[in-house]
Every structure is written in structure tokens, then in C-alpha cells.
Amino acid sequence: MSEALTQKQTLPQMLAEMAARYGEHSAIVEHGMPISYRALHQLAREAARAFMALGVKKGDRVAIWLPNMSEWIIAACGVHAAGGVLVPLNTRMKGEEAADILDRSGTRVLFSVGDFLGRYYPDLLQGLRPKTLESIIVAGDKVQTSADLSWAAFMQLASKVSAEVQLAREAQIQPDDTADLMFTSGTTGRPKGVMAAHFPTILAFKAWANVVNLRHGDRYLVVNPFFHTFGYKAGWIAAFMAGATVYPEQVFDADSILRRIQDDRISFLPGPPTLFLTMLSHPKLSDFNLSTLQSAVTGAATVPPILITRMREELGIANVTTAYGLTECGGCATICEPSDDAATVANTCGHALPGTELRCVDENNQPVPAGQPGEVLLRGYHVMKGYFEDDKATAETIDADGWLHTGDVGVLDERGYLRITDRLKDMFIVGGFNCYPAEIERMLADHPDVAQVAVIGIADERMGEVGCACVVARHGVTVDADSFIGWCRAKMANYKVPRYVVQLETLPVNASNKVQKRELVGVVKELLANSSATVVNHTVFNGGSTC
Template sequence: MASVFPSFEDLPASIPALVLEAAERHGQRLALEDGERRISYAELPEHMLRVTRALLAAGITQGDRVVIWAPNSIDWVVLAVGLQAAGAVLVPLNTRMKGAEAADIVARSGARLAFVQGQFLGTDYPAMLNQHRPATLERLVVLDAEPQRAGDQSLADFLAAAEEVPLKQALASARSIAPTDLSDLLFTSGTTGKSKGVMCAHGPSLRAFNEYVRIIGLVPGDRYLIVNPFFHSFGYKAGWLTCLLGGATILPQPVFDADEVFRRVAEERITVLPGPPTLYLSMLDHPELGRKDLSSLRVAVTGASTIPPVLIQRIRKELGCAVVTTAYGLTECGGLATICDPDDSAEIIAGTSGRPIPGTELAILDPQGQPVPAGHNGEICLRGFHLMQGYFGDPEATRSTFDEQGWLHTGDIGSLDEQGNLRITGRLKDMFIVGGFNCYPAEIEAALSEHPAIAQVAVLGVPDERMGEVGCACVVLRQGETLDAPALIAWSRERMANYKVPRRVEFFDQLPTNASNKVDKLLLARQLQEEESASYSV
């Protein structure tokens, strides 16, 4: 059985249509597996359409936004394809968000219904959301517990309403979804500090990740352990959607734990294991590495931060992965723009993000919008079939992201080598990446500025041996106020997702500014580096 559709013209029209076709293509192969719970490709449409029928019974209609706020699980995938088959738009929420952060996205997306985990890692998600619950959220469905408020439902009670809607009505809905219909609304932050909802459609995602299936060599029957969170395109589109395209088995992993991953690779014969560099570093540094059976592993895909060539070599040699590659993408292009050929050298795979996938144009432009020569830095710009339809409810931000020639300006800085491989060299938007999660200084600065003792704050990404980068908060205190680093870090942990919390805090009498009276972050970064160097030399 072919692992990819021969061309994009042969692709199903939508993700629900893919589920229906995959049932025919892959039959009794396992689509989803988690412990004793298993769903074959032949059984998946029934599960999908049960969710669709329940949503139609709840009054969800074409274009409605539906939230999923939960860790990776079989239910997550079934709910996602089920709501998409109802014509709804998937709005995933980061499980590390606090209640106010989640409620903000629920409100701005206009979501009428949310599927929410009851308890996860000691956190009560419904209670957090209910503290800030917007009036537009009509119903909350709790996945693993009884609801806390009247009008909300358990998942079992919600699905029971499926009996009110004929199967043929749900099937007709699933088959009516067009390639240009919205499949998801993924919220990503920007330099303004306010997250933006990226509108992506079914067809472009299927086309892009069909290429991904082809390049990494995914085959039917592959067993794909997905540690990357489903709320992110790496876990969603390069994760379970990729499996549905290639006929692989989706094995969800809710949190990364090296011991658990080693166990699952050995016992469940995992063949594909993508993740950020920190995942592989944790495995390679594990004291039990030499005694673990990793012989089933074949494919590793990474990205998200600078990678030393030795890491690629170690993944090949010590983890036994024959296929190792890196890729580049951003939410605004559906999550995938370029990818390395797995046959490239370790230096190319580690040092670049490869070449554009078919149908994608990439240009490195100067501030005047003109192409720069090979090897020279400029802004990475993209044009092609898989660009977003725009930012939800924000036409001004959409207009500012695209130029008159249709190029999407990513805000990332890079260059192309003579072979056309993309090298990421910086970020115009000051974004930094903590353990695979994108962090945006303006968003964190806005949150820290609410502390009553802080007069001014600037946040920078600084190198970290384990995480790649972490946040450093440079703080000027209000006159007469006192605050120390541990207290500010503890305060931050109560108010923002863990990966956004600064790991380092430095206090200043004043922050350096440029001629425009804006904080000069380049100078600030140099000062931090000089202070660190001086401390090492003492």
C-alpha cells in the first residue's frame, strides 16, 4: 500500500474525508493505540461521526469554533476530527496556560463549546477556566470527570445525544467540507504581546503534510509516538494528521518522561519519534541508554532551535535512527515550509532547515523588499499554497504580514546557501524558544509589568545548556519597592505558562535606550553577556 497520495489532486478534500478514505485504504490497521484502548482505521469513522452527531445535536454549525484544552490522548484526536466533520473549526489551547490566558482565547475566538480535561498534572482545568469564563462559552464538556457547573456535561453524557441525529446527516456533513473551509484556528503570539488566531484550511494542510510523509519515508504500519503536544502544529499536523495520511498508528504521549519513552519504544516497538532537540538530549544523556532496546526506531524529526551536528550523528548512531531530518515552519504557513533531505550530511541537517517543499516559494529579502545574494542575511519570506487565510478578526495584522507581491513576512532572519538550503540566523520579532515552545518577549513583558513593584521590564532569550534558550527578565523597580529574583519567578509561575516564566532575573537602575528612546535590546544583551563573562573570570 502506498504511503502517500500520488499528487495533491488525489488528496481527499478535507481532514474528515481523509478519515473516511483511510478506512478504505488501511482497514484493520491500528489508527490509534493507548494501552488497552485501540481503534482501527476501519472503526475510526464511526467514532468520528458519533462526535459529529453530538455536536450537531448541540447546535454547532458550519464555521463555529470549538476549543480543545487537554493533553495528548485518543479522545483528543477523535474529538478534533469529529468537530471538523461537523464543519466546526478546531481551536486548541496550550495545556500550560493559566485560566485567564485560556479564557482570553476562548473569548476572542468566539468559541461556543469547549472540550476540557478535568485533571492533569494536579491542575483542575475547568475550575481555572470558570474563574474567567466568557459569556460566549455556552457549554463545557469535561473529558474525565463530572462537570462543576449546571449546563456543562461529562463526555459520556454529551456523546449520548448523538442518538438524536441520524448517521446519514453527520456523514453528509463530513462529505460537504471543502478544501478551502477552515480546519483550525491556532493562536500564536506576536510582537504586540497579543496572541493572534491563524486561520488555516483543510486542503493546504493535507497537501503540505502529504509531502512530509513522503520525505520522512513514513509507511503504513509505522508506530508513531507523539510526545509533541497536539495543541501545536508539530504534534497536530506533523503528528496525528501525518499518521492519518500515511496509515501509521498514532500513539499519544501526554508528557515527556525519558523512562516512559524508553519503555514504550521497547515494549510497543515505536518506529517514529519526532521532537525538539531537548527530547533527544534527554534520551542520549540518560544513564540507562546503553541498556535500552531501541532497535525498532527508524525516523527522528527535530527542529525548533540551533542543533549541533554531533546531535544528528548521535541520534543516528546511539538511537539507531536511519532517517534523521530537520524542518522549518511557522503557524502562519501551516507549520511546514522547508525540510532537509534525510540523505543530507549531518552538517546540512544540523546547520540548515533544508529546502522548500514543492509548491512553496522562499525568498530572503532586504528591508526594501529586494532579494539578497546567497549567504547574506535578510528576512525570510514565503509564498505558496499553504499560507494562512489571515488572522482571525484582525485584518490590520493580516495586511501588515503580507506585502503587495503576496509574500508572507515571517519576521525571522536567515540566509540561503548555494544549494538553496535555509539557515536561520536570527529573529526580527525577538522570539526565543524554550524547550520547543515559542516565547515572545512582548507578551511576557506585558504580564510582568502587572507586578506592583516593577517600573520597567525587558525580556530577552539567553542561552541555556539544557533548554537551548530561557527567558531573562531585566527589571527596573519602582522607587521604594523591593523584590528579589525568586519572588518574581514564583509570582510569574502563578500567572503564566511555565515555559514563559523567566529563569533568570537581573535588576537595573535603568535600561539602555536607543535614539528613539526604546530599550536597546542588543546593547542590553551585550551587557548581560559581559556580566556573565566577568563572573566566570573571577
């Protein structure tokens, strides 16, 4: 990688340097069509001029609600080059969820998709469109209304702004300016916007790429969604800094991914454990030639030690490693070395990234000895600037000494390797996506049959964890499983939809009337262990897969 990356840079400056360095080498290959580094840089600046023609000023928010596709990357680079702030939106969100983020972020321009998963995404905002949202651009061939700009029409707006004006805007951007606003769910029940700057992102994922051995010439299949730090920052940003080629993949399908690894000679493939478990269980795995696949990074959920061994032996991946992070620290804080043994890679999250301080503390914020559990605290250059327009929540998460309180409980060994053992907060992880019970409970409280509800995470062999809604019904009614799950799917992203619904007469509470989640987990585990039907005493419903 270039020595200039050790200097403080912005993301547009990084892309300009990579375009100069790698020129005609493919930055993206989509549907067999390559986009070179030089062409990508030109398209990004063209998109920046188009944004400026729409009135986007330095610091304005622009949202992207697209699946993994080249337009996502071009639009994001254009937002950065126009001095805007990128707001990625989860493509599994329903209209109410997306509208809430668009409204609270004050987003002026939205990039959406015309045809994905059988939906026309702008229609999801009917009756919900925030007043601040001035323009919607629709990528793809399907543009239904005259009020929506097509991708081609958007790019044509670039002719209204000169290259000189755009370059002047780009020169105004500072390395410590906010580059993106990524909304993460939280214990308060509403997503919070995490503000991350340009240079910390570059520095953190340069270090990440070095450890995982991501190199020039690698063919990187990005299955992790671009709206997630795993697909965005550890995805195409890390790839571009290494001079690798990005192959976007929109939907996870084991057969398709195995075929792409073979046909596109993929060498680098990160993803949650679910991805690799599904590949390993494919009935025709041995029919595919996976010999080019050399490196993989997993994490974001519990990793069985046998999985690391099987990835190395059955998939033939020489370099397998795991990492740990959260949106509030840019997505990555610790990482294992590819040379670490299978037990270390599976049972720990690795050591701290260079420039990151890591400690585990007791309830008095005092460091605990090696081998003793404590809350995981992080401090370093890539800790977020704060939560968007939420000083109170920022102060509750980052203390006066700059330590980020993760809410995770972990153990540091004598080597400085971290093992996550528990969570202070109730979060659980479904197939790599964080789920916060308070957010789901807030939505479920609107269900007409729900008097009280508590959501917990339950272990699942394929997804790592899945949600279980523990419901006390109104007026003694019996909750209908199919209609309840259907109602949930209409209101929230699929990974948030409870897989199980347990109807109880009461919820266990303490003297302060707070639901005792740990006691509830024990009750539910016993009920599910004794249930072989979809409806049993206490009314246990299995809602099926939600991802």
C-alpha cells in the same frame, strides 16, 4: 499513499478514505488498547453528531484543552466533520491566557480535562468564563460539577442527530474552508489566531511525510503536544495519511519514552532537540532496546551538529532530519532530506517543500544573492488565510504579492538550503515553544514591583533558549526572586516564565526611548557570566527550570 490525496480534499474526506483503505489497522494505540481506522472514523462522525446536537454550526469555533489522548483526536475529527473550526489550547496556559483566546475566538464549546498535572482545568476559568462559551465537556473520569458534561454524556448526544443530517453537513465543507484557528503569540503582546484551511494542511503534510519517510505500518510516538502543529499536523494528521499508528504520550519523561520505544517497538519519533538530548543523557540508556527506532525529525531550536551524529550513532536512528516552519505557514516550509550529511541537517533547515517559494530579501524587499543574509519570505498554497478578525496584522505579515514575511533572517546556499541566522523580531524558543517578549512583558507589567521590564532570550544548553526578565523596580525596592518567579508561574504558561531575573537601575534605550534589546543581551550575558550566586550586584536571580 492514495492518489486521491492529490485531489482537493477536506480533512473528513481524507479520514474517510484512510478508513476505507486501512480498515482494521490500528490508527491509535492508547494504554495498550487499539482503535482501528474504521472505528476512529465512526467515532469521529458520532462526535460530529454530538457537536451538532449542542448547536455547533458550520464555521463555529470549538476549543480543545486536553493533553495528548485519543479523545483529543476524536473530538478534533468530530469538529471537522461537523464543519466547525478547531481551536487548540496549550495545556500549560493559565486561566487568564485560555479565557482570552476563548473570548476573542468566540468559542462556543470547550473540551477540557478533569485531571492533568494535578489540576481540574475547568476550575481555571472560574470568574473568567466568556459569555460565548456555552458548553464545557470534560474528558477523563474526574467531572466535578453538574454543569460539565462528561465524555460519555457528550457522545450520547449523538443519538439526537441522524447520520443522514451529519453526512449532509459534512458534504457542505469545502477544501478551502477554515479547519483550525491556532493562536500564536506575537510582537503586539497578544496572541493572534492563524486561520488554516483543510486542503493546504493535507497537501503540506503529505509532502512532509514523503520526505521524512513516514510509512504505513510505522509506530509513531507523538510526544509533541497536539495543540502544536508539530504534534497535530506533523503528528497524527501526517500519521493517518500514511496509514501509521499513533501512540500518544502526555508528558515528556526520558525514562518513560525510552521504555515506550522498547515496549511498543516505536519506529518514528519527532521532537525538539531537548527531547533527544535528554534521552542521550539518561544514565541507563544502554539498558533499553531501541533497535526499532528508525526515523526522527527535529528542529524548532538551534541544533548542535554533534546531536545529529549522536542520534544516528548512539540512538541508532538511521533517518534523522530537520525542518523549519511557523504557524502562519501551517507549521512547515522547509525540510532536510534524511540522506543529507550531519552538518547539513544540523546547520540548515533544508530546502523548500514542493509548491513553496522561498527567498531572502534586503530592507527593500529585493532578493539577496546566495550566501548573503536577508529576511526569509515564503509564498505558497499553505500560507495562512490570515489572522482571525485582524486585517491590519494580516496585511503587515502577508504583502500584496502574497509573500509571508517571517521576521526571521536567513541565508540560502547554492543548493537552495536555508540556514536561519537571526531574527528581526525578538522571539526566542524555549524547548520548542515560541516565546514573544511583548506578550510576556505585557503580563509582567502588572507585577506590583515592576516599573519597567524587558524580556530577552538567553542561550541554554538543555532548552535551547530561556527567558530573562530585566526589571527596573518601583520605588527602589529589591525584587524578591522566589515571589517574582512564583507570581509568574501563576499567571503564564511555564515555558514563558523567565528563568532569570535581572534587576537594573535603568534599561538601555535609544533616542526614541525604545529599549535596545541587543545591547541589553550583551549586558545580561556579562552579568550572568560573572555570577555564580543567585543574587549578585545588579541583582541576578536564577529562577530554575520552567518547563
